[in-house]
Amino acid sequence: MxxxxxxxxxxxxxxxxxxxxxxxxxxxxxxxxxxxxxxxxRxxxxxxxxxxxxxxxxxxxxxxxxxxxxxxxxxxxxxxxTHWQSPSFFAYFPMNGSAAGFAGEMLSAGLNVAPFVWVASPAAAELESVVVDWMGTLLGLPQRLLFSGGGGGVLQGSTCEAVVCTLAAARDRALARLGHESIVKLVVYASDQTHATFQKGARLVGIPPSNFRVIRTTSASGYGLTADDVRAAVDRDVARGLVPLYLCATVGTTGLGAVDPVRELGEEARRHGMWLHVDAAYAGSAAICPEFQGTLDGAELADSVSMNPHKWFLTNADCCCLWVASPGALTSALSTDPEYLKNVGTDGTGKPAAIDYKDWQISLSRRFRAIKLWVVLRRYGAVGLRAHIRRHVTTAKWFERTVAADERFEVVVPRKFSLVCFRLRERFAGDDAADELNRELLTAVNASGRAFVTHFVVDGKFVIRLAVGGAMTEMRHVMDVWELLQASADHVLRRYSY
Amino acid sequence: MxxxxxxxxxxxxxxxxxxxxxxxxxxxxxxxxxxxxxxxxRxxxxxxxxxxxxxxxxxxxxxxxxxxxxxxxxxxxxxxxTHWQSPSFFAYFPMNGSAAGFAGEMLSAGLNVAPFVWVASPAAAELESVVVDWMGTLLGLPQRLLFSGGGGGVLQGSTCEAVVCTLAAARDRALARLGHESIVKLVVYASDQTHATFQKGARLVGIPPSNFRVIRTTSASGYGLTADDVRAAVDRDVARGLVPLYLCATVGTTGLGAVDPVRELGEEARRHGMWLHVDAAYAGSAAICPEFQGTLDGAELADSVSMNPHKWFLTNADCCCLWVASPGALTSALSTDPEYLKNVGTDGTGKPAAIDYKDWQISLSRRFRAIKLWVVLRRYGAVGLRAHIRRHVTTAKWFERTVAADERFEVVVPRKFSLVCFRLRERFAGDDAADELNRELLTAVNASGRAFVTHFVVDGKFVIRLAVGGAMTEMRHVMDVWELLQASADHVLRRYSY
Known part of the structure; x- marks a missing residue:
């Protein structure tokens, strides 16, 4: 055949x-x-x-x-x-797949429906609204972000899209009051640890690059953004006649896994009428375990929250959950109503309750992502998924403890989830050479082909990141990479020791 | 198990x-x-x-x-x-899948790599650059839009994303010259037939809604945008101190399948330093057949061209090709370079030639779409794909001829590709009642469950659209829907005949 x-x-x-x-x-x-x-x-x-x-x-x-x-x-x-599904892939953040995620993706691709307006596939739109409520409940999100509480959710392709949509919603809410020419007065706030795509998103929606405030964080707050620093920045801008628009808090930053204090930032945002977005792209998955839900404490003060099941939640790419407290703010910025999408002959069937998801996202066309996340949740269940998360956290804990116990290494920032940030200590090289030493270590590990890890720079220091989260990653793979790191360190240090 | x-x-x-x-x-x-x-x-x-x-x-x-x-x-x-893969789905535009498209999607989802920077999956990025050149060549696009000619292409999720990215590129090019506060002076141009997501995209990137020019088209030009009308609109704006930014031409509009004259519009755009985008989302697929390549004549004057293999090209959702003449204009607007994405240890391998596709799109993360389109092209070959397109065009031709031969019906605008727009003639109802009559006909057909068709309104008239393009759609399905239309028309007309 x-x-x-x-x-x-x-x-x-x-x-x-x-x-x-x-x-x-x-x-x-x-x-x-x-x-x-x-x-x-790699x-x-x-x-x-x-x-x-x-x-x-x-x-x-x-x-x-x-x-x-x-x-x-x-x-x-x-x-x-570069084999993202390898058990020895520890780079960036994981993008783990699974049999269930793949099965869901097959159903999505095979049925190949486009639920952009209700009538174009009612069950697909409705499954999406159900599954985002399920996810929000698992994460312990406040009711006001769920459909059952007057908010609601949507599945997007990426956090970047979620950020662009919510920025546009916040912008249009502000400009409706101020007039479009005030777009040059709108200011957005984030930390020096916030993902780079936040700035990209702000620039995309027309916020002048000079109006991005990148607030410095320090080790004192574990590289989390403090409300005091936000307030100081906002006060300066208000005094200059600018308009605070949007604050992005991150739960589990990309570089270090830092956690911004959602409640304090939420209170600060409310004080100034700013939109608060909580980006929990990676670490949000951990919040299905009660012991991690504290990191989202204060989410009831947020206008929107997002997390990516396609990172650490066994849901093959792409899938990003976005919840908003006010769907109307989102759809005001993103609605279109052309003639060819009107639902002739389906009115009078209770249309007001039906969702046209095209008005919740950038694009018109969209895939049936809901069935993928639904299959993952059904196939593994909350118990299975919690076990999956905890297995990685336990493994990362072991790695952190082991690295800390080796006097040649230091853990640079305390581990919060499954990301460990560490480096060879400076005393084994002149201050100037320490970065070079760690860079060589990273290069040696990656060139071996036996593992892939990436790096970050914090307070001017080059650090190595090891993110545990692969679907096939077991303790033995983390033990292997530790052995590889030790052997490579021996090799690299030997060159510096005379 | x-x-x-x-x-x-x-x-x-x-x-x-x-x-x-x-x-x-x-x-x-x-x-x-x-x-x-x-x-x-439905x-x-x-x-x-x-x-x-x-x-x-x-x-x-x-x-x-x-x-x-x-x-x-x-x-x-x-x-x-709503069963988009049904052979009797004639609504909107097709979003046809295929065994090859599905196989490609399985490979993409199963390998589950994220080629956002080169090192994160070199072969995935490179296959993408090869496959967009293959597609561009098949469509007869000018060399300057291909990598081999100094331009280049990227696979996005949707036309909307492509439009947002190119609008941002055009905007930033203009604002670099004019200063950000001039964003309120930028004007974008399209016709009343242009897809609604163009306005949505323009609004997303911060163009004031009052600066969208929706230029009226008429039956005289087959509902195509004329260069004269564009010039008149641009001259008015320039006289008011505004800045013409971006003109969107469409090859195969959603409502009627109209074709804007790319060459004339390109010359007009150049005269005013505007970005010309050619949106061939649906009809671009037809340009793999030489007899349809004339619709893209003048594309060498375009700054960007897009078309969706996920519509009529047997490539399961999602997949949109975007070609640009100046990749630098795109990446200037969309680049980010955070520390955690820098490619340590891979420099010196000829990095300048490597593509970081994150800088060609809205999002950072991205799927391995290239392998899907590549499998479709390999599995069916250009000959197979041309046969597929021509089969639908032939079928639509038969339908158009048959409708025209029935004195109760009229074809509202001459068919260009595989979309036929028709209606019951007015003489069978009072002028006011004609729209209602056609609305009832549409409702009856869709309620039967035997076919799904949608509508459009042109010059105030309600018309029915029949878009042929399903992977399983054969002549017998189009004959069936014609039978159904006739029977439903009998029924509807009977109520108006006394």
Whole structure:
């Protein structure tokens, strides 16, 4: 079947041909997961242009069998990938997949519906509203952010999209009062630990780059943003005739896993009529465990909260939950109502309660992401997912303790979740050389192909980040990377010791 | 395996468990495609709140077997979906899937890599740059929009994202010259046929809503935007001290399938230093056939062009190609360079040629969409894909001719691609009643469950749109919907005839 020429009478969704091709991919991926720890974690072949040279200059004229295509994936593409599903991937934050996340993604891609307006797929829109309420409840979010409490949620592709949408909502609420020319007076606030895409988002919605306040954090607050510092910055801006618009708090920053104090920042934001967004992209997943829900304390003061199930929650990319206290503020900024999307013949069926999710996001078209998150929640259950989170936290705890016990290393900031930030101590090199030493250590580890870790710079110091969270990552993989780090440190330190 | 409780020792990517769950979904979807024409095309049960009532109030505590989950999909979710893959789905524009598109999506979701910076998955970034060049070449785009000619392309999730990114690029290019406070002077131009998301995008990037020029089109130009009308609008704005920023031309508008004259509009845009974007979301797919490439004539004058393989090109959602003549203009507006994304230890490998695609889009995180489009192109080949497009065009031609031959109906605007716009003639009802008549006809057809069509309003007239493009749609399905339309027309007209 797979080898027939398809040009003449393409039947692109013939069930038999579909099942044949799809089963070949299932087998291919099962084999990939079986062998993924045999690949260098970070792509071994990093020469730009390598793949382009291997591939033909144009698309083929005639269709090819799936087995040939898969052979090319194996030979040409896999060696050039960085393997995010490897159990020894500790870089950035995890983007872990799972059998359930993949099954959900298959259902989404296979049904291939576009629930942009209610009638375009009612059950898809409604499942989304149910599943975001389920997630919000699991995280212990306040009722006012859930549909059941007058707020509501939506699944977006990324935190960046969520931030752009809420920034636009806050901006338009302000400009409705002040007039559009006041856009140059609007000021947004974040810390020096806030994700870079916040500034990108603010710039996208037209806030002048000179109106981003990047507030410095220090080790004294664990690199969390303090309400005092926010107040000082806001007061300065207000005195200059500027308008405080939006404050972004982060629970689990990218660099260090720091936690901003949501309640204090919420009170500060309210005092100045600012929109408070809580970005819990990575660490939000941990809040399904009661012992981590304290990090979201004060979320009832937030206008919006987001977290990414596609990071640490076994939900294959992409999936970002955004909850808002006032759906009206969001839809005021994002609604369109062209004729071709009006629901003829479906009015009078209780339309007011129906959600047109196109008005909750940047794009019109959208995928059926809800079924993916729903399958993950159903297949593993809250108990299974909590066990998954706790397993990684326990592993990271072990790593932190072990690093701290080795006198050559220091833990740079106390671990909060499953991210450990550490470095070789300065006393093993001149002050100037310490960064170089750690940089060499990182390079050696990654070049080995046995693990992939990334870095951060805090207070001018180069630190190594180890983020535990892979679906296949077990204690032995973390023990392995520790062994690798020790051996690489030996090697690197030897060069500095004479 | 599937029924074991998973709470205790979740192994989310165990290859055996993965293969078991995934094969169950393949079988489920193959059965779905086999039976999809038995479901009412538009969701039968449109009562908001129906699904919420059927589902539990919270996520389950314990994991459940896949077979139970699929049983619930069958019972609770499928009846509430509008079936976009039904051969009798003629609404909006198609969003057709295919075995190859699905296989590509499985590879993307299964490998689950995030190629946001080069090192995070070099082969994924590079395959993307290759595949957008392949697509551009197939469409006959000018060299300057391809990497091979100094431009370049990126895969986004939707046209809306592409429009937001290019608007931001155009805006920042202008504001670098004029200063940020001039944002209130920037004017964007489109026609009354341009997709509503263009206005949404312009508003998102901070263009004042009062600076959107919606230029009226008429039947004289086939509802295409004329250069004369653009010039008149621009001259008025320039005289008022405003700054023309961006002109959006559409090849294949949503309402009527109209085509704006790209070359003339490009010349006009150049005259005023405006960014010209060509939105070929739907009809761009047709340009793989030489007989349709004329619609993109003049694209060498465009700053950017976009089209959606996820519409009519057998590439399951989501996938939008965006090509730009000046990648630097795009990345100037969208770049970020935080420490945690810097590529330590990979410099000196020719990094300048490597692409960090995060700087070509709104979000940081991104899916490996390139492999999906690549599998579609490989599996079906250009010959197969052209046959697919031509089959739909031929079918739509038959439908147009048949409707025109029935004296009760009129074709409202000549068909250009696979979209036919028609209505019951006015003489069968009083002028006021004609719209109501067609509205009733539409409602009757959709309520039957045997087909789903949507509508548009042009020159105050309510018209019915029939967009051919489903992966399973054959001539017999179009003949069926014509029969249904005739029978429904008989029924509706009978009520008006006395």
């Amino acid at each position: 797979g080898s027939l020429p398809l040009d003449a009478s393409l039947r692109p969704l013939d069930p038999e041909a579909f099942a044949g091709d799809s089963r070949a991919i299932v087998d291919f991926l099962a084999e990939y997961y079986r062998d993924v720890d045999k690949y260098p974690v 792509a071994a072949d990093l020469e730009p242009g390598r793949l382009r040279k291997l591939l033909p200059e144009a698309a083929p004229e005639h269709g090819e069998p799936m087995e040939d295509i898969l052979e090319d994936v194996r030979r040409d593409i896999l060696p050039g990938l | 599937g029924s074991l409780p998973l709470d205790a020792s979740l192994r989310p990517l165990d290859p055996e468990a993965f293969a078991g769950d995934s094969r169950a979904i393949v079988d489920f979807l193959a059965e779905y495609y086999r039976d999809v024409d038995k479901y009412p095309v 969701a039968a049960d449109l009562e908001p709140g129906r699904l919420r009532k059927l589902l539990p109030e919270a996520a389950p505590e314990h994991g459940e077997p896949m077979e139970d989950i699929l049983e619930d999909v069958r019972r609770d979710i499928l009846p509430g979906l």
